[in-house]
Amino acid sequence: MAKPGLTVAIIGGGIAGLMFALALSKSREDIAIDIYEAGPDFSELGAGLNLWPRVLEIMDSFGLIGELQATAGKPDHEKKMQFRKGDEPGSIIWGESPASIHGIHRGDLLKILVEHTATRCQSHFHKKIVSYEDIPHQPVILNFTDGTTATCDLLVGADGVKSSVRAYMYNQMADKLQSEGRIDDEVENVRKHAKPYWSGNIIYSSKEEARRQMIITYPISQGRFINTACVVVKDDLYGTIYDGPWAVRTTNEEVVKQYNGWDAPAQALVKLAENPMRWVVNIVLDDLPTFACGRVAIIGDAAHSMTTHQAAGAMQAVEDGYVLAALLGRPETSPGTIPLALRAYDEVRRPIAQSFQRLSRQTAQMILLDKMDGVTKETSAASVYSKETLPNKNDLLQELFQWAPKSSVVPDRDRALQIYGTMVRNSNSGFEHRLPLETVLAFSKM
Numbered sequence: 001m002a003k004p005g006l007t008v009a010i011i012g013g014g015i016a017g018l019m020f021a022l023a024l025s026k027s028r029e030d031i032a033i034d035i036y037e038a039g040p041d042f043s044e045l046g047a048g049l050n051l052w053p054r055v056l057e058i059m060d061s062f063g064l065i066g067e068l069q070a071t072a073g074k075p076d077h078e079k080k081m082q083f084r085k086g087d088e089p090g091s092i093i094w095g096e097s098p099a100s101i102h103g104i105h106r107g108d109l110l111k112i113l114v115e116h117t118a119t120r121c122q123s124h125f126h127k128k129i130v131s132y133e134d135i136p137h138q139p140v141i142l143n144f145t146d147g148t149t150a151t152c153d154l155l156v157g158a159d160g161v162k163s164s165v166r167a168y169m170y171n172q173m174a175d176k177l178q179s180e181g182r183i184d185d186e187v188e189n190v191r192k193h194a195k196p197y198w199s200g201n202i203i204y205s206s207k208e209e210a211r212r213q214m215i216i217t218y219p220i221s222q223g224r225f226i227n228t229a230c231v232v233v234k235d236d237l238y239g240t241i242y243d244g245p246w247a248v249r250t251t252n253e254e255v256v257k258q259y260n261g262w263d264a265p266a267q268a269l270v271k272l273a274e275n276p277m278r279w280v281v282n283i284v285l286d287d288l289p290t291f292a293c294g295r296v297a298i299i300g301d302a303a304h305s306m307t308t309h310q311a312a313g314a315m316q317a318v319e320d321g322y323v324l325a326a327l328l329g330r331p332e333t334s335p336g337t338i339p340l341a342l343r344a345y346d347e348v349r350r351p352i353a354q355s356f357q358r359l360s361r362q363t364a365q366m367i368l369l370d371k372m373d374g375v376t377k378e379t380s381a382a383s384v385y386s387k388e389t390l391p392n393k394n395d396l397l398q399e400l401f402q403w404a405p406k407s408s409v410v411p412d413r414d415r416a417l418q419i420y421g422t423m424v425r426n427s428n429s430g431f432e433h434r435l436p437l438e439t440v441l442a443f444s445k446m
């Protein structure tokens with residue numbers, strides 16, 4: 001490539017980073033893309049991933065649906081997510097998602113993304129970012145833990161829920177407010193976004209006293225494997241800090257113990273789990289005031305890690321990359337207009353992603369038949385939810401998933417492009433167009 005028109009550094013090579021790299025590489029030929037990954041290679045923890053039609057639409061737009069189907073199998077349009085009450089003998093199916101969902105192996109998706117980005121992107125491994133410098137009219141400087149540096153026109157943090165990019169962005173904003181003499185509460189309201197928080201969910205846990213449990217299971221890799229996630233939800237611990245290890249191996253016995261007394265098929269399923277992992281589900285709180293500042297943006301779990309109950313975290317990561325790449329791919333985008341493109345990205349993507357964060361929590365309460373009709377956790381057993389009344393709850397479930405059949409992300413992309421176009425026309429220098437800290441403060445107080 002001759003001198004690139006734009007240089008983009010992506011931090012993190014998970015689904016968000018690689019999908020964004022792929023979308024960007026298909027957008028404009030003169031964009032140089034560097035991926036900096038902390039690990040020794042691109043890899044995914046865990047096996048299964050459920051994809052909704054919105055993701056398949058995006059994969060299709062990049063001509064990748066055939067490859068995905070070749071490994072993961074064709075989506076079955078009749079295959080809806082089913083909800084079953086199975087915590088006692090005689091379980092019943094009481095609800096169904098309004099759209100079909102496609103179970104795939106994470107490794108299969110990652111392999112396709114890596115293959116398609118390899119020729120257009122430079123990948124750098126063992127590169128863990130710690131900080132950056134974003135000074136207008138100069139390249140953005142990235143600082144890595146090994147003491148090396150790199151530069152770019154745009155820095156995109158796709159570095160997961162523990163995101164160093166998000167931490168640095170929010171700590172910097174808080175430091176600035178502190179230096180302006182703001183009161184401690186205001187400063188802390190901004191600084192809190194640097195950290196990840198515990199959702200109160202543990203997957204495959206057993207040591208803790210269980211409050212609410214569920215099992216999520218679906219076939220992947222054309223039915224060769226069954227992906228199973230046993231989830232324990234402790235709602236009262238939502239938003240706390242989890243100090244222990246986030247992902248460790250546990251034993252089958254520990255998992256099985258959680259499901260004593262459940263229906264026989266549920267018990268049989270958990271007994272099949274080999275070398276189960278115990279995952280603590282950490283999240284980004286859903287009131288993050290911005291996904292972008294200056295020439296730095298965050299995407300995927302770095303911006304909106306959520307609980308698993310809408311099966312939407314990766315979907316939202318993919319949508320981030322799709323919309324952001326469309327903005328950067330515009331011919332008018334230059335280093336000077338990047339802050340404007342990021343403002344448009346934030347304006348469109350943040351409310352949508354945050355609505356999925358909230359929906360995921362509400363869905364957990366729905367699936368667990370919790371906090372409904374004044375029912376407490378002590379009384380939410382079959383005596384309350386009988387075989388006769390349960391199917392009525394399906395109506396509420398349909399509302400929570402009403403977005404699912406509307407598969408298109410194109411209107412969101414077009415709205416972002418329209419907002420961006422207007423901003424570019426009305427502004428001579430994007431560099432100066434930074435998000436005012438007052439706006440950040442206003443959101444942080446909500």
Ligand SMILES: Cc1cc2nc3c(=O)[nH]c(=O)nc-3n(C[C@H](O)[C@H](O)[C@H](O)COP(=O)(O)OP(=O)(O)OC[C@H]3O[C@@H](n4cnc5c(N)ncnc54)[C@H](O)[C@@H]3O)c2cc1C
Pocket residue numbers: 011012013014015016017036037038039043046048049050051127128129130158159160161162163164165203229279281299300301302305308311312313314315316317
């Ligand atoms: C049990 C479970 C089930 C799920 N099921 C679904 C589902 O069915 N459907 C769905 O849509 N979503 C699902 N999700 C959510 C989905 O897995 C995540 O939203 C998605 O994988 C996030 O991808 P990411 O690339 O943003 O983050 P990550 O996968 O965390 O990737 C971040 C990358 O950044 C690297 N990195 C981290 N820090 C640094 C640093 N400082 N410098 C450089 N690199 C760094 C990491 O090594 C990693 O490679 C599920 C999540 C869980 C936990």
